[in-house]
Amino acid sequence: MTKTYRFTCIVCPLGCSIEVRIEDGKVVGVTGHTCPRGKEWAVEEATNPKRVIMSVVPVEGGALPTVSVKTADPVPKELIPELMKFLMELKLEAPVEIGEVVAEWNGIKIVATRGA
Amino acid sequence: MFPGIPMLNYDVVVIGGGPAGMAAAVRAKELGLNVLLLDENDYLGGILPQCIHPGFGLHYFREELTGPEFAARLAKRLVELGVEYRTAARVMEIRNYSDLEKVVIFTSPSGAYQAWAKAIIYAAGARERHAFEIGIVGDRVAGVYTAGEAQTLMDIYGVMPGREVVIVGSGDVGLIMARRFALEGAKVKAVVELMPYPGGLARNVMILRDFDIPLYLSHKVVEVRGRGRVEKVKVVKVDENLNEIPGSEFWIEADTLIISAGLVPSVKKLTAIGVEIDPSTGGPVVNDRLETSVPGVFVAGNALLINDLVDYVAEQGELAAEGAKEFIENGGIGSRKWIRVEKGENVRLLAPHRLSGERDVYLYLRVARPMEDVELRIPEVGKRVKLSLATPAEMLRVKLKAEEIRNSEKLTVEVVRE
């Protein structure tokens, strides 16, 4: 089975239109990129898309009712709903330092991006 | 003089504690000025603490940060330098008595104050356009928010504004809110965009695919209906002149309508003292020190023109502080002449408007429509910069060197096909 993915590259402001063709799970063609970084990005985007995820977590005793958090590394897209469920259960207590690892989920570090 | 109101004295008062104001206050302090920073929020950072997504600071800190992280870095610098600041301090009025005598009247939990200053840096940001400004009619129901209101609810207070959402506007702000809602488990039923192309950057348009969110280009929301709370919104298709196409309307069921229809520089306190406004930016007319038409009143950030990159906002704050320093030291910003900068073909807005030709300067501008393989040209000085893509979503910034422009009377900036 052949699948074709079309992306607007986001690596730099050039915004190339890149096409990635996949046959039986294998990359068989990449067109439209102007640089190797774009190619690499598009292949990863077609085969194993990842995102840095951010959310807020309730915090007791801080200046604001929440602290914002992000994943230290990009997370495979299909795991995102599960990660969000995990984050929704999380509760923190002040003090929280900005940059502090406040939790870990499947080896992915959750980092505070606001202090409390 | 306002008898009975405690009087404070500074070289510069900075109004607004967002990235523009914080960068301005930091730079002013570094330059040896006695500075006070005021913000009406309970916290510093302006809109940054609520922008929890990454995408900030690639130029300024050479690192990709989230909004709160960017704000925290600037705030840390502010505190380290011992800059005096007050939060929960709302500026009510500015008065301009003479070039080196200005008053900023503000209220705070400990009462009202009059802060006298030789120069003012105005960095009060922007306001969001609301439903009535874009012609949406119907019932007065709960569940209609601007993107910024929804963002504050979710990302500062941890409250979910709704479950079934329609978003008006596909600029970066609208797209980022679409992602926030989708991530938190809401159903984003549509993003509705008036123009025939999405308003945001490619990396944000990708969000729609990530979450299977339908994008209606050349469509607008015209009506909202519900009893007590939003129940449905009416969408209609528009033609190339943005006129509604009769018979094309349809309804989308939703409990929440998010308006993300652009920002407008917040300038009321400036117009009250006679600052001249450029109708195309919505912000003041400024010279290359970001000084407004009222001497000694400087402006930076979204109050000057709507920026999509916080890096430029901070850069403008620093520039305004340098202007304030020069103003105070020399009793004014002098120039032998001012070179007018004018909008040419395909340029929708630009700033600054007057250049001294005595210093290098960044021009900030936006094009009117998206175009590939274009050139930014200033025919008077033979300047040409190649651009593979120019879209209204992305502010362009070009550097002009003093020696390039020194001998000109006027510069016309155009973005045209090669």
Ligand SMILES: Cc1cc2nc3c(=O)[nH]c(=O)nc-3n(C[C@H](O)[C@H](O)[C@H](O)COP(=O)(O)OP(=O)(O)OC[C@H]3O[C@@H](n4cnc5c(N)ncnc54)[C@H](O)[C@@H]3O)c2cc1C
């Ligand atoms: C949703 C959203 C997403 C964004 N995403 C990105 C991104 O990914 N990357 C990026 O680089 N940029 C992004 N930006 C753009 C960038 O963050 C803004 O351009 C920038 O924060 C504007 O800064 P500012 O200091 O001019 O204004 P603001 O941050 O709005 O600060 C203005 C401050 O002035 C204060 N103020 C106003 N009036 C008064 C008064 N009368 N008295 C006292 N205080 C007052 C306000 O309380 C506020 O704190 C985004 C913007 C938005 C809205």
